[in-house]
Amino acid sequence: MAKMGWMARAALVSVLLAASGAASAYTTTGNGWNTPQGVTEISAKVYDLHLLIFWVCVAIGVLVFGAMTYSIVMHRRSVHPKPADFHESTTVEIVWTVIPFLILIGMAIPAAGTLIKMEDTRGAELSVKVTGYQWKWQYEYLDQGVGFFSTLHPDSNKARQVGSGIDPTTVPNYLVEVDEPLVLPVGKKVRFLITANDVIHAWWVPDLAVKKDAIPGYVNEVWTKIDKPGTYRGVCAELCGRDHGFMPIVVVALPEEEFGKWLEARKAGQPYRLAAAAPTQAADVPPAAAAQPAPAGEQVAAAPATAASAGELSKAELMAKGEQVYKANCAACHQANGAGMAPTFPPLAGSKMANGPAEAHIAQMFTGKMMPSFRHLSDADLAAVATYERNSWGNTGSIVQPAQVAALRK
Amino acid sequence: MAHHDTHAHHDDHAHGEHHDHGHGPEKGIMRWIKTTNHKDLGTLYLFLSFTMFMIGGLMSLVIRAELWMPGLQFVDPEFFNQMTTLHALVMIFGGLMPAFVGLANWMIPMMVGCSDLALPRVNNWGFWILPFAFTLLLGTLFMPGGGPAGGWTMYPPLVLQTGNAFPFLIFAVHLMGISSITGAINVAVTILNMRAPGMSLLKMPLFAWTWLITAYLLIATMPVLAGAVTMLLTDKYFGTAFFTAAGGGDPVMFQHIFWFFGHPEVYILILPAFGVVSTIIPTFARKSLFGYDSMVYATASIAFLSFIVWAHHMFTVGMPLAGELFFMFATMLIAVPTGVKVFNWVATMWKGSMTFETPMLFALAFVFLFTIGGFSGLMLAIAPVDFQYHDTYFVVAHFHYVIVPGAVFAVIAGVYYWLPKWTGVMYNETLGRIHFWLSAIFINLTFFPQHFAGLAGMQRRVPDYAVQFTDFNVQSSIGAFGFFVSQFVMIYNFARCIWFREGMEKAPARVWEGAHGLEWTVPSPAPYHTFEEPPRLLPEGEITAAHDAYDALDRHKINP
Numbered sequence: 001m002a003k004m005g006w007m008a009r010a011a012l013v014s015v016l017l018a019a020s021g022a023a024s025a026y027t028t029t030g031n032g033w034n035t036p037q038g039v040t041e042i043s044a045k046v047y048d049l050h051l052l053i054f055w056v057c058v059a060i061g062v063l064v065f066g067a068m069t070y071s072i073v074m075h076r077r078s079v080h081p082k083p084a085d086f087h088e089s090t091t092v093e094i095v096w097t098v099i100p101f102l103i104l105i106g107m108a109i110p111a112a113g114t115l116i117k118m119e120d121t122r123g124a125e126l127s128v129k130v131t132g133y134q135w136k137w138q139y140e141y142l143d144q145g146v147g148f149f150s151t152l153h154p155d156s157n158k159a160r161q162v163g164s165g166i167d168p169t170t171v172p173n174y175l176v177e178v179d180e181p182l183v184l185p186v187g188k189k190v191r192f193l194i195t196a197n198d199v200i201h202a203w204w205v206p207d208l209a210v211k212k213d214a215i216p217g218y219v220n221e222v223w224t225k226i227d228k229p230g231t232y233r234g235v236c237a238e239l240c241g242r243d244h245g246f247m248p249i250v251v252v253a254l255p256e257e258e259f260g261k262w263l264e265a266r267k268a269g270q271p272y273r274l275a276a277a278a279p280t281q282a283a284d285v286p287p288a289a290a291a292q293p294a295p296a297g298e299q300v301a302a303a304p305a306t307a308a309s310a311g312e313l314s315k316a317e318l319m320a321k322g323e324q325v326y327k328a329n330c331a332a333c334h335q336a337n338g339a340g341m342a343p344t345f346p347p348l349a350g351s352k353m354a355n356g357p358a359e360a361h362i363a364q365m366f367t368g369k370m371m372p373s374f375r376h377l378s379d380a381d382l383a384a385v386a387t388y389e390r391n392s393w394g395n396t397g398s399i400v401q402p403a404q405v406a407a408l409r410k
Numbered sequence: 411m412a413h414h415d416t417h418a419h420h421d422d423h424a425h426g427e428h429h430d431h432g433h434g435p436e437k438g439i440m441r442w443i444k445t446t447n448h449k450d451l452g453t454l455y456l457f458l459s460f461t462m463f464m465i466g467g468l469m470s471l472v473i474r475a476e477l478w479m480p481g482l483q484f485v486d487p488e489f490f491n492q493m494t495t496l497h498a499l500v501m502i503f504g505g506l507m508p509a510f511v512g513l514a515n516w517m518i519p520m521m522v523g524c525s526d527l528a529l530p531r532v533n534n535w536g537f538w539i540l541p542f543a544f545t546l547l548l549g550t551l552f553m554p555g556g557g558p559a560g561g562w563t564m565y566p567p568l569v570l571q572t573g574n575a576f577p578f579l580i581f582a583v584h585l586m587g588i589s590s591i592t593g594a595i596n597v598a599v600t601i602l603n604m605r606a607p608g609m610s611l612l613k614m615p616l617f618a619w620t621w622l623i624t625a626y627l628l629i630a631t632m633p634v635l636a637g638a639v640t641m642l643l644t645d646k647y648f649g650t651a652f653f654t655a656a657g658g659g660d661p662v663m664f665q666h667i668f669w670f671f672g673h674p675e676v677y678i679l680i681l682p683a684f685g686v687v688s689t690i691i692p693t694f695a696r697k698s699l700f701g702y703d704s705m706v707y708a709t710a711s712i713a714f715l716s717f718i719v720w721a722h723h724m725f726t727v728g729m730p731l732a733g734e735l736f737f738m739f740a741t742m743l744i745a746v747p748t749g750v751k752v753f754n755w756v757a758t759m760w761k762g763s764m765t766f767e768t769p770m771l772f773a774l775a776f777v778f779l780f781t782i783g784g785f786s787g788l789m790l791a792i793a794p795v796d797f798q799y800h801d802t803y804f805v806v807a808h809f810h811y812v813i814v815p816g817a818v819f820a821v822i823a824g825v826y827y828w829l830p831k832w833t834g835v836m837y838n839e840t841l842g843r844i845h846f847w848l849s850a851i852f853i854n855l856t857f858f859p860q861h862f863a864g865l866a867g868m869q870r871r872v873p874d875y876a877v878q879f880t881d882f883n884v885q886s887s888i889g890a891f892g893f894f895v896s897q898f899v900m901i902y903n904f905a906r907c908i909w910f911r912e913g914m915e916k917a918p919a920r921v922w923e924g925a926h927g928l929e930w931t932v933p934s935p936a937p938y939h940t941f942e943e944p945p946r947l948l949p950e951g952e953i954t955a956a957h958d959a960y961d962a963l964d965r966h967k968i969n970p
Contacts, residue, residue, distance in 0.1 A: 046795055075759060075762050075763065083697040087697070088704075101746055119731045162484075163482075168480040169877050200661060215727065221728075237801040241560075241568055244871060244872060245869070
């Protein structure tokens with residue numbers, strides 16, 4: 001049994017080393033390891049609670065594992081050949097029932113306080129409706145007439161295809177970048193009304209300590225008040241199908257004045273350059289640099305729904321644009337090669353829809369029978385993607401012009 | 411003292427040699443198909459469980475291979491989701507639950523001193539449903555559209571998007587549920603009606619107690635799951651709208667119903683593990699279990715609390731504040747009886763005289779690592795902080811800590827502990843210890859880094875991730891492959907005991923010197939039929955604790 005003594009000692013030393021290593025790394029290296037402290041009053045409270053319960057667990061762990069390890073070393077047979085024969089003590093049982101109970105009450109009080117604060121959505125100065133779709137987010141600024149979709153950034157989308165050959169480490173903010181971020185003002189209480197259009201999603205931004213399920217038929221309320229301008233990234237947290245991992249959230253928090261400018265520009269359908277949306281560490285963005293007006297003609301944000309519908313386009317133009325739109329919106333289900341994924345997602349290659357009358361094809365994209373509606377895309381985008389689908393993978397359908405789409409849009 | 415029928419040469423169960431008085435097993439394959447013998451069925455359950463652990467393990471390797479590096483290297487996201495969904499269903503319903511039913515089959519009749527389970531034909535039926543259930547479930551992988559991919563929790567509306575696999579999933583779950591209910595009824599009836607004279611409830615081995623309570627959890631919750639999945643079925647095919655918002659239904663209601671089953675299910679997986687560990691630690695500490703009565707009460711309290719905490723799985727669905735507070739407080743309360751159990755195990759070791767054979771090593775690792783899973787569970791109970799943890803890898807790390815180095819380690823410990831009784835030979839101790847250390851190191855390498863990945867923001871059930879999570883995932887993947895490969899040491903060790911016993915050390919009736927209990931009064935390997943006449947324990951008044959009863963029994967040597 002001498003061998004066991006050696007093994008027990010080795011085990012003890014390695015457990016202690018690992019535990020102390022993990023514990024120190026855990027608190028010193030910031031949010032590479034740990035929950036972020038975040039940029040709101042609530043997120044800081046949540047972070048404090050998180051550390052409090054963590055250290056309570058560590059303390060209990062040291063006591064329990066310490067006693068156990070001591071016993072393993074000192075009460076092994078080679079050292080302690082004759083076992084004691086006690087096997088009950090009501091006093092001890094009561095003590096170790098009551099003490100944990102008291103510790104839990106000590107934990108429950110601050111936890112309940114924070115929870116009550118989090119659920120108080122009164123007095124919001126701005127309301128944003130957040131709708132989850134398979135697989136993108138829609139943001140609508142209530143009473144402002146501004147709304148748009150936010151999808152995975154095309155660079156990430158290209159790199160994340162199976163066998164893309166693109167190294168994800170070369171893509172800035174791989175999988176946590178979007179084409180158009182949610183822009184919010186700093187220092188104002190913002191209320192989110194969260195719902196979903198198809199299946200359940202969950203809207204999560206760790207730096208705001210906000211995570212709420214987006215459920216069809218429900219409108220969940222949650223709020224935040226951001227203290228610091230910057231870019232904050234999050235993800236969909238509830239399994240929502242094939243591309244659950246590919247519908248990130250980006251929040252850009254601007255100083256109130258900048259936010260006002262952004263909102264005005266967005267209402268007028270003008271482009272507005274968001275410097276803060278560029279790939280930088282959130283906290284590193286100085287407030288002044290967070291936003292600058294865009295040079296004329298440089299389109300950064302996607303234009304609103306109908307602004308881009310122009311005159312006749314050539315087939316080549318339609319096909320080129322259509323391919324982009326297809327990859328961003330359609331390829332997740334119908335696949336880049338148009339083959340779909342039977343039986344849930346039908347193929348487009350050789351399909352009646354893509355080779356038949358254009359009206360039915362356009363109507364399908366509007367109504368979204370069995371699939372999400374794509375009404376929110378511009379006439380030009382819908383025309384292009386319809387043309388692309390009708391003239392790719394051996395399909396021989398007609399060309400669709402933006403005017404045809406506009407005529408059917410009701 | 412009654413002498414029961416152990417005089418004839420008892421056939422060794424795994425070989426089915428000839429037998430001359432009609433009480434032995436049949437020959438060939440029909441023995442296994444027609445058997446109503448609790449030991450045969452225990453063996454079948456354990457083999458099924460092992461097969462499912464391997465299949466579920468291979469699925470986890472597909473998952474870990476894809477997560478090895480950021481970017482999609484091997485599989486389509488849809489197939490990845492099928493793997494996570496089936497991995498969970500196979501491991502829970504195919505791996506762990508049958509493993510504990512197998513241990514109950516083998517050990518409970520021997521522990522309480524009866525000849526077989528109360529309902530032997532139901533027992534046979536309960537087992538033979540399972541291969542069909544898993545054929546239906548796994549067969550979906552070969553259908554157009556593949557297997558179910560909506561997660562094992564089957565949340566609508568997502569699960570209603572499942573293709574051809576959907577009805578197969580529902581009927582497979584129904585069959586698994588029926589099988590579990592039959593097993594649970596059998597165990598409960600046996601324990602309540604067929605204990606040896608003199609064995610009062612509070613003198614039963616703790617494994618019987620934890621299983622009795624588990625049986626009630628199963629009987630109470632499996633029909634709830636069956637109801638929930640039936641509603642899914644009618645929503646999909648018969649135009650009902652239980653869970654469809656557009657038809658006036660409520661998708662959140664499914665989550666409430668599911669977790670009313672799902673949370674007790676967690677304890678269905680862990681309570682029998684508590685029983686195994688509470689049996690093994692006293693044996694190798696050579697000291698009786700500390701606080702036997704409080705262990706029983708703690709187990710019962712945990713079972714009761716498990717029915718009123720379900721919504722902590724759904725803190726983010728947007729419950730009213732009062733609901734969130736109630737479920738937070740109730741959940742925190744579970745830490746109290748669970749703590750009592752851990753303290754009692756440590757007190758059992760305290761001033762014992764411990765040796766560290768393989769079953770003890772796994773049981774000690776259980777106490778350490780299950781407790782770590784308990785700590786993260788306590789953190790998850792704090793609702794405002796749970797909003798940060800929910801649906802991240804922190805949760806994945808938490809439940810794998812309680813299930814793998816928790817429940818699975820307890821199963822492994824139990825098999826090492828009782829295998830000499832089942833086969834009549836000792837496994838190789840050195841290989842056992844090698845298996846333990848490899849498993850313990852790799853399982854921590856697999857799951858410990860996932861805590862950090864989750865806290866730093868990696869959500870669960872995704873095939874790809876932002877590049878800052880790469881290191882944690884590399885470690886996890888190395889651990890997972892290492893753990894899987896390590897199990898072949900155990901397979902070799904067990905295979906020798908079961909099929910290649912040539913030259914292996916014979917096991918005595920009482921395999922472990924510190925072991926107490928009726929199972930150690932019968933020869934090793936255990937005869938095909940045991941306790942056809944019940945053993946007689948000392949009159950109740952003279953028995954002070956469970957282990958004393960067995961000592962008394964040992965002294966009287968009721969067995970030749």
